[in-house]
Amino acid sequence: MNFSNLVGKTVLVIEDDYHQAREVAQALETQGIHVVGPYPTVHEGLEAARGAVLDAAVLDIRLRSDDSFPLADELLAQKVPIMFVTGYDTNVIPARFKDLPRLVKPLEGARLPLVLSLTMATTGGRPLQA
Numbered sequence: 001m002n003f004s005n006l007v008g009k010t011v012l013v014i015e016d017d018y019h020q021a022r023e024v025a026q027a028l029e030t031q032g033i034h035v036v037g038p039y040p041t042v043h044e045g046l047e048a049a050r051g052a053v054l055d056a057a058v059l060d061i062r063l064r065s066d067d068s069f070p071l072a073d074e075l076l077a078q079k080v081p082i083m084f085v086t087g088y089d090t091n092v093i094p095a096r097f098k099d100l101p102r103l104v105k106p107l108e109g110a111r112l113p114l115v116l117s118l119t120m121a122t123t124g125g126r127p128l129q130a
Contacts, residue, residue, distance in 0.1 A: 002031060002032075003031055003113055003114070003116075003117035005117055005120055006028075006031040006032060006033050006113060006116065006117055006120070007031065007032035007033075008032060008033075008034070009032075009033050009034070009055035009056065009120070010033070010034045010036060010052060010053065010054050010055050011028055011033050011034070011035055011036065011054065011055060011056045011057060011058060011116070012036045012037055012039075012045065012048055012049060012052070012054050012056075012057040012058070012059075012075075012080075013025055013028070013035055013036065013037040013038035013039070013057070013058050014037060014038065014039050014040075014041075014042070014044075014045040014057070014058070014059045014060055014063065014068055014071060015037075015038045015039075015040065015058075015060040015063075015085065016040040016041070016060060016062075016063045016064055017060070020060070020085075020105065020107065021037075021038035021040070022038075023107055024038060024058055024085065024107065024112060025037070025038050027107075027112045027113055028058070028112065028113065028116070030113075031113045031117075036048050036052050036054065040063060040064075041063055041064070041066070042063055042066050042067075042068055042070060042071050045059075045068065045071045046070070046071055046074060049071065049074055049075055049078065049080070050074075054075070054078070054080045055080070055081075055120065056080060056081045056082065056083070056116060056119065056120055057071075057075050057080055057081070057082045057083075058082075058083055058084075058085055058112070058116065059071060059072060059075075059082055059083070059084055059085065060084070060085055060086060061084050061085075061086040061088055061092065061093065062086065062087075062088060062092075067092075068084075069094060069097070072084075072097060072100075081119050081120055082100060083100060083101040083102065083103065083115060083116060083119050084097070084100060084101070084102040084103070085102070085103045085105060085107060085112070086102060086103075086104065086105060087104065087105040087106075090102070101115050101118070101119045103115055
């Protein structure tokens with residue numbers, strides 16, 4: 001299934017597991033998305049976010065010994081819609097991010113474009129939080 005609102009969009013991917021990163025990138029690329037990354041660290045993600053015009057971002061929450069919350073804050077400040085992909089329970093997610101979309105690992109590749117499409121369509125290009 002293709003989602004027309006994703007074609008030609010630029011999406012940042014932050015994921016430190018090589019296989020998961022490849023799966024996420026491939027699932028997005030099949031929708032006609034230009035993938036920025038995937039990057040395995042918050043630092044690389046912050047650099048990429050500052051140097052690109054992004055339509056959305058897909059973030060793993062835990063990146064080795066760091067978490068992606070500083071990057072999520074930066075992206076939300078830039079009005080970039082984000083979604084999390086994680087194996088962690090909601091109790092590790094700060095309250096300010098509780099309403100953001102989240103997919104639980106292990107991923108079913110077909111669900112990622114669906115959730116991203118809905119995220120972008122329902123926010124009109126704005127983050128779900130005010």
